[in-house]
Each structure stands twice: as structure tokens, then as C-alpha cells.
Amino acid sequence: MRLINRHPDRSGRLLLILLPFALLLFVYFSASTTRLAENPNDKLLPSASQMVDAIDRLAFTEDKRSGQYLFWQDTASSLQRLGMGLGIAALLGLVLGIAAGSIPLFGAPLSPLLTVLSMIPPLAILPILFIVFGLGELSKVMLIAIGITPCIARDIEQRAREIPGELLIKAQTLGANTWTLILRLVLPQLLPRLLISLRLMLGSAWLFLIAAEAIASTDGLGYRIFLVRRYMAMDVILPYVVWITLLAWLMDLGLRQVLRLCFPWHEGGKA
Structure with missing residues (x-):
């Protein structure tokens, strides 16, 4: 064989x-x-016992200055920023993608604009975001949203253009107006693709989050990694990197399960 x-x-x-x-x-x-x-x-290459001791110190021992468990505080702060950024990007990407892919009058100006915006390196405008939105939470969330929204919107737009025109014509012959077409026909076709786009953009979202936290933050997984790098604390850095990878994998798994449970017909359609 x-x-x-x-x-x-x-x-x-x-x-x-x-x-x-x-x-x-x-x-x-x-x-x-x-x-x-x-x-x-x-x-450079800490042993397993050294990494376990470092995580025990950060995750299960109260910090003497703040009285908090730094590992879990960093995790909660990063996940909150990431969740807000992904939520905003998903909503904006879906709306812009539907407008650009389903309504020709909106698609004419939006499609080239989304193409240009998706080519701008988000990290290059990070200083602009800090100037405009300050050094607080908003600038970090906006970096994630701005970084992945154009890519999600372009993906949704492409999927919207692939919807067979016969379906739209048949729905209109039955009396469907524009809003009915979007809500009853276009939107159900695009929601599975939105989840897939979010899965594909998770890596980029984490990258933008870590970069923003490394430059201007007082907590977060990216902040902790870049804080301890000056001491060459690889026993902290490596477990944090593994933890970030595990969180990203769990988020990807969660989105895949939502796709399977909420849109089982999508998997069958691909087969």
C-alpha cells in the first residue's frame, strides 16, 4: 500500500x-x-523542580507587597483584555463583512478600505494608540480589536460573496426585504465562518496582547514575562509561555466545540 x-x-x-x-x-x-x-x-535551561518552585511561589504564595497571587492575577487580567478585544473585533468584523459582502453600495467603498487596513502592521501603530487612548486598559483592548478586525471582516466578506445568488433571488421572490435577507439567510451562513475566523486569529490576538502588556502595564502574562527577563528568570518565563499556549489551545478547543454544537450542519456541509 x-x-x-x-x-x-x-x-x-x-x-x-x-x-x-x-x-x-x-x-x-x-x-x-x-x-x-x-x-x-x-x-538558561532550568530543571523541572526549579520551574515548579517558581510557579508555586507565584501561583500559591501571596505576594508580600500586594497580598495577591500574581500568577492568577496576571491570567485574569490578560484574559479580560483578550476577551474584550476579541468580542469587539468579532462584532465589528461581522457587521463590516456583511456590509461589504452583501450590499454592493457599501461594498464598493468598504472592500478596498478593509484591504488597506489589513495591511497596516498593528504593532506599528501601538504608540499612536497609547497617545490617543492613554496607557490604561483601553489602548490594549483597541490594539487587539484594530489588529484583527480587518482580517475577520475580509474573511466574512469573502464568505458572504460565496453565498449562491439563487438563494437571494428565491428569497426576494417570496417577499424578503434587505433586513430579512441579512437576518434570515446571510447571517446564519456567516456565523460559523466567524467562529472559524476567530480561531484563526487567536494567535495574532495573543501576540498583540503580549506586546501591549510588555510595553505599558502593571499586570498580565506579557508584563510578567518581560519584567523577569532582566533577571534571566527562565524558570518563570518558560512556564508562563507554556501556560499561554495552553490557554490559547483551550480557547481554540472551546470555539471548535461551540461551532460543532451550534452549527452541526456546517460540518456536514463540508463533508
Whole structure:
């Protein structure tokens, strides 16, 4: 049998999924053990016990100055900013995408504008956001929203243009007006794509959040990483990076489950 036609069974698939992570951990801890054996004060590749001690200090021991658990405070602050930014971007992206893809009079000016806006590097306008919105929470949320809204809107616009014209014509012959078409025909077709777009943009949203927190913040996962970097505290940085990755994966999984539960017909349509 040709290799391209061979598919792993369930146990084989699970093994193949875990294998690269196991290899990565093996390589890391082998290198860490070697470096620490040569220099016990080495900070570049901390051992598992050093990382566990650092997380225990941050997550389960009250900070002497603030009286809070810094790890969970950072997590809550970052998730709050990320959630607000994603919510604003999803709403604006859906509205702009529907307007640009379904209404020609709006699509003519909006489509080129969205294309141009999606080409602007969001991190390049971060100083402008700090000047306009200040150094508080609003500038961080706006960076996420501005960074991913044009991309979501363009994706929604493209999906709106792919809706068969026959469906729109049939609905109009039955007396549907513009609002009825959008709410009853266009919107249900685009909501699954919105969830998919959010999944695709999660990595960018986290990038913008970490960048904003690193420059101007007093808490958050990005703030903590860049705060301890001056001490080369890799025992803190690496667990924080793993935690951010886990949170992003859980958010992606949650969106995928919402898509499967709320729009089961979408998966069937793709098949």
C-alpha cells in the first residue's frame, strides 16, 4: 500500500500526536541536566523542580507587597483584555463583512478600505494608540480589536460573496426585504465562518496582547514575562509561555466545540 493511502488507527494517532511533544521534552531536560551538571547556577535551561518552585511561589504564595497571587492575577487580567478585544473585533468584523459582502453600495467603498487596513502592521501603530487612548486598559483592548478586525471582516466578506445568488433571488421572490435577507439567510451562513475566523486569529490576538502588556502595564502574562527577563528568570518565563499556549489551545478547543454544537450542519456541509 502506498504511504499516502495509509491512515493510523485511534491508538496510533494518539501515539503520533504525543511523540513530538515527548521528544521535545526529552531533548530539553537532557540538555538541562547536562548544563546544570556543569554549572548548578545556570539559568538558561532550568530543571523541572526549579520551574515548579517558581510557579508555586507565584501561583500559591501571596505576594508580600500586594497580598495577591500574581500568577492568577496576571491570567485574569490578560484574559479580560483578550476577551474584550476579541468580542469587539468579532462584532465589528461581522457587521463590516456583511456590509461589504452583501450590499454592493457599501461594498464598493468598504472592500478596498478593509484591504488597506489589513495591511497596516498593528504593532506599528501601538504608540499612536497609547497617545490617543492613554496607557490604561483601553489602548490594549483597541490594539487587539484594530489588529484583527480587518482580517475577520475580509474573511466574512469573502464568505458572504460565496453565498449562491439563487438563494437571494428565491428569497426576494417570496417577499424578503434587505433586513430579512441579512437576518434570515446571510447571517446564519456567516456565523460559523466567524467562529472559524476567530480561531484563526487567536494567535495574532495573543501576540498583540503580549506586546501591549510588555510595553505599558502593571499586570498580565506579557508584563510578567518581560519584567523577569532582566533577571534571566527562565524558570518563570518558560512556564508562563507554556501556560499561554495552553490557554490559547483551550480557547481554540472551546470555539471548535461551540461551532460543532451550534452549527452541526456546517460540518456536514463540508463533508
